[in-house]
Amino acid sequence: GEEVAQTPKHLVRGEGQKAKLYCAPIKGHSYVFWYQQVLKNEFKFLISFQNENVFDETGMPKERFSAKCLPNSPCSLEIQATKLEDSAVYFCASSQSSRGNSPLHFGNGTRLTVT
Template identity: 60%
Template sequence: NSKVIQTPRYLVKGQGQKAKMRCIPEKGHPVVFWYQQNKNNEFKFLINFQNQEVLQQIDMTEKRFSAECPSNSPCSLEIQSSEAGDSALYLCASSLGGGAETLYFGSGTRLTVL
């Protein structure tokens, strides 16, 4: 069973509000991913880190979304100004990286933007 821990499980925000969610990757996993899963089960890769450094991120992430993985603290994903279209399940995953390529997912944070 995955040991990736995501908090909170549910998050409800009004449009324009900030939304912040956290992720503790599995111990020893240096690579962390954030995905957005919409109600149609479409997955969108948002960003990934190796240790504290960003590896890849999509354009959307660069504007309203911000993420970090500080040393000795949970990783976080924050939406600066929530929009209705941001309502989704946000999944954090971690991996050993370096070719192992198996991602282990947390239970997700369900964001609802009213």
């Protein structure tokens, strides 16, 4: 498609529950990025993929966060045992390049609320 599609739009989880977010990148874009935006607007880079391969995962809290991009499936970001501090909007973006020289096309985000 011509837009990055993220689902669900909103997700509410009790502390300790699992949360799974999905992202379908723009067709033809090889790179997918996940960002976390907290209330103060700051974007925290989590992970990037080149097709189904992890490209950069330096931002991922590895203990509870995992992500995948499998062929013919939406990419996913999973948080095991959510904590209150995980409450944020999670944005997925896709681009034609991973090297920061082509625009990122963002999805509408998934707002995760952990109660």
